[in-house]
Amino acid sequence: MENAKGKVxxxxxxxxxxxxxxxRYLNSSDPAELALHCxxxxxxxxxxxxxxxxxxVATKNFGCGSSREHAPIAIKASGISCVIAETFARxxxxxxxxIGLPIIECAEASREIExxxxxxxxxxxxxxxxxxxxxSYQGQAFPEFMQKLIASGGLVNYINxxx
Amino acid sequence: MGMTMTQKILARAAGKESVKAGDLIMAxxxxxxxxxxxxxxxxxxxxxxxxxxxxxxxxxxxxPDHFVPNKDIKSAEHCKCVRExxxxxxxxxxxxxxxxxxxxxxLPEKGLTVPGxxxxxxxxxTCTYGALGxxxxxxxxxxxxxxxxxxxxxxxxxxxxKFNLTGSLPSGVSGKDLILHIIGKIGVDGALYKSMEFAGxxxxxxxxxxxxxxxxxxxxxxxxxxxxxxxxxxxEYLNEHATRKYTVFEADEDAEYDEVIDIDLSMLxxxxxFPHLPENTHxxxxxxxxxxxxxxxxxxxxxxxxxxxxxxxAAQILKGRHVAKGIxxxxxxxxxxxxxxxxxEGLLKIFIESGCVVSTPTCGPxxxxxxxxxxxxxxxxxxxxxxxxxxxxxVDSEIYLASPSVAAASAVxxxxxxxxxx
Numbered sequence: 001m002e003n004a005k006g007k008v009x010x011x012x013x014x015x016x017x018x019x020x021x022x023x024r025y026l027n028s029s030d031p032a033e034l035a036l037h038c039x040x041x042x043x044x045x046x047x048x049x050x051x052x053x054x055x056x057v058a059t060k061n062f063g064c065g066s067s068r069e070h071a072p073i074a075i076k077a078s079g080i081s082c083v084i085a086e087t088f089a090r091x092x093x094x095x096x097x098x099i100g101l102p103i104i105e106c107a108e109a110s111r112e113i114e115x116x117x118x119x120x121x122x123x124x125x126x127x128x129x130x131x132x133x134x135x136s137y138q139g140q141a142f143p144e145f146m147q148k149l150i151a152s153g154g155l156v157n158y159i160n161x162x163x
Numbered sequence: 164m165g166m167t168m169t170q171k172i173l174a175r176a177a178g179k180e181s182v183k184a185g186d187l188i189m190a191x192x193x194x195x196x197x198x199x200x201x202x203x204x205x206x207x208x209x210x211x212x213x214x215x216x217x218x219x220x221x222x223x224x225x226x227p228d229h230f231v232p233n234k235d236i237k238s239a240e241h242c243k244c245v246r247e248x249x250x251x252x253x254x255x256x257x258x259x260x261x262x263x264x265x266x267x268x269x270l271p272e273k274g275l276t277v278p279g280x281x282x283x284x285x286x287x288x289t290c291t292y293g294a295l296g297x298x299x300x301x302x303x304x305x306x307x308x309x310x311x312x313x314x315x316x317x318x319x320x321x322x323x324x325k326f327n328l329t330g331s332l333p334s335g336v337s338g339k340d341l342i343l344h345i346i347g348k349i350g351v352d353g354a355l356y357k358s359m360e361f362a363g364x365x366x367x368x369x370x371x372x373x374x375x376x377x378x379x380x381x382x383x384x385x386x387x388x389x390x391x392x393x394x395x396x397x398x399e400y401l402n403e404h405a406t407r408k409y410t411v412f413e414a415d416e417d418a419e420y421d422e423v424i425d426i427d428l429s430m431l432x433x434x435x436x437f438p439h440l441p442e443n444t445h446x447x448x449x450x451x452x453x454x455x456x457x458x459x460x461x462x463x464x465x466x467x468x469x470x471x472x473x474x475x476x477a478a479q480i481l482k483g484r485h486v487a488k489g490i491x492x493x494x495x496x497x498x499x500x501x502x503x504x505x506x507x508e509g510l511l512k513i514f515i516e517s518g519c520v521v522s523t524p525t526c527g528p529x530x531x532x533x534x535x536x537x538x539x540x541x542x543x544x545x546x547x548x549x550x551x552x553x554x555x556x557x558v559d560s561e562i563y564l565a566s567p568s569v570a571a572a573s574a575v576x577x578x579x580x581x582x583x584x585x
Contacts, residue, residue: 014351014352016549018531018551018553018554019551019552022553023531023532024532026532027237029203041552041558060352061385065287065549066530066549067201067284067285067287067289067302067303068201068303069201069285069303070204072303087352087355089355089385090387091287091301091382094303094306095304095305099303099305155305155309156211156212156308159212159213
């Protein structure tokens with residue numbers, strides 16, 4: 001997997017799936033349409049202030065709440081290259097991997113990295129570098145099968161490629 | 164080392180003698196569930212897979228319930244997608260409008276969930292069936308698709324927190340107050356990745372409807388599942404609703420728990436979760452001390468509290484009373500059977516005479532879909548399960564989670580209240 005590199009959009013604890021993609025937009029499952037409303041209820045300028053490749057950093061329990069896969073789909077389709085958090089809610093964690101959205105748990109990075117910092121992530125080693133601050137953090141590295149799964153764009157392509 | 168109840172169920176489904184926390188296993192599924200929001204995404208995924216149909220047409224349940232009867236054209240298209248998939252694959256347990264109910268109230272009622280089952284559902288409140296001694300957990304649409312195609316899912320075996328219950332609930336206090344109390348105590352990630360196993364002599368004093376409510380909200384503490392032991396009340400419920408054979412599992416006496424939390428049910432008070440997290444709990448006494456909270460709307464229903472005993476509790480309070488001037492009260496029996504029972508017991512008349520509206524079964528307002536969306540600045544007391552920012556409508560609206568008893572009393576008073584205040 002290639003490294004992720006981008007500007008950080010920073011959030012706090014318990015970012016729930018209702019603010020990631022509000023239910024009023026769940027009458028659609030089109031990724032491009034969901035991306036238009038991504039993070040709208042927690043950061044109404046999200047789609048304006050983010051650029052392709054940017055990174056979301058949040059603290060505890062990111063993605064809690066509903067099982068809607070529309071949440072990681074909206075984040076991925078909006079062009080976010082990775083989400084770093086201290087912990088993820090378990091359904092969100094599974095869904096992100098299954099649809100091929102890179103996510104990484106690292107308590108120290110999630111606390112210290114600030115909004116607007118330039119960050120680079122090496123998925124092979126799990127190393128997170130804050131280029132603005134000149135600091136680095138050791139996140140959990142992805143096992144090889146998960147890297148392949150994410151690289152193939154998710155569980156379905158991965159299953160098909162391996163059959 | 165012994166196994167927890169959840170671990171024993173997972174070991175059986177994985178064909179293993181034993182499992183321990185942290186093991187990665189592939190388990191056989193007894194039921195795969197989806198609704199009108201999550202199934203279209205899963206159907207799209209399964210169509211991309213190189214598979215021929217579904218693994219077992221009898222072990223899939225498709226329940227359009229979130230935005231039905233169709234709230235708009237896009238929802239209608241989603242429901243059509245689910246309906247056509249169900250027809251094409253001859254899915255036995257597809258429930259059309261007229262026979263559907265809110266999925267987590269409907270499936271136990273139809274006898275589709277029994278003790279010892281391993282169930283996944285593309286809906287976070289799938290953990291509800293733990294009330295019957297099953298392992299059930301919420302997943303996303305891709306997992307649902309893989310489950311429908313293969314009849315299997317991978318799991319990381321969870322560790323557990325044991326809730327040792329003693330005593331019995333005082334009058335006016337319900338299973339909802341207990342689960343809100345627990346979430347307030349351990350936090351919205353207090354059981355992250357873990358099982359919440361309910362045990363102790365207090366369990367026998369809890370009704371099945373209370374157990375459904377409690378297991379239903381395990382996810383609001385981050386739990387992978389919530390589970391109850393099988394006792395006489397469970398068996399009585401199963402005799403009434405289910406015909407499938409089942410296996411009862413019990414936690415080993417030497418099972419290992421991350422933590423044991425003792426709760427004396429008789430000490431609980433009516434409890435309310437304030438905006439914008441279920442962990443922001445306050446007892447009714449604390450609320451009264453801090454001053455009146457005026458409300459605009461009350462919702463009584465959902466997969467958490469839309470069952471017949473919830474309806475009876477609300478009706479008992481509303482009987483002979485009227486909702487406060489200017490308050491909108493929306494009552495939603497969770498299934499057609501509950502609706503019919505309300506009709507036969509005269510509860511619908513009580514609701515309507517007291518100034519409530521009664522809706523056909525739907526998740527509707529719980530997730531801000533329709534049937535009671537809030538405007539900026541409005542406050543709602545709701546028997547639902549989440550009070551996140553914007554959950555029921557405008558980002559500047561507020562949801563107070565409570566029991567049917569507190570919701571009905573608040574409807575009468577126009578401020579957050581309990582039955583003692585009437």
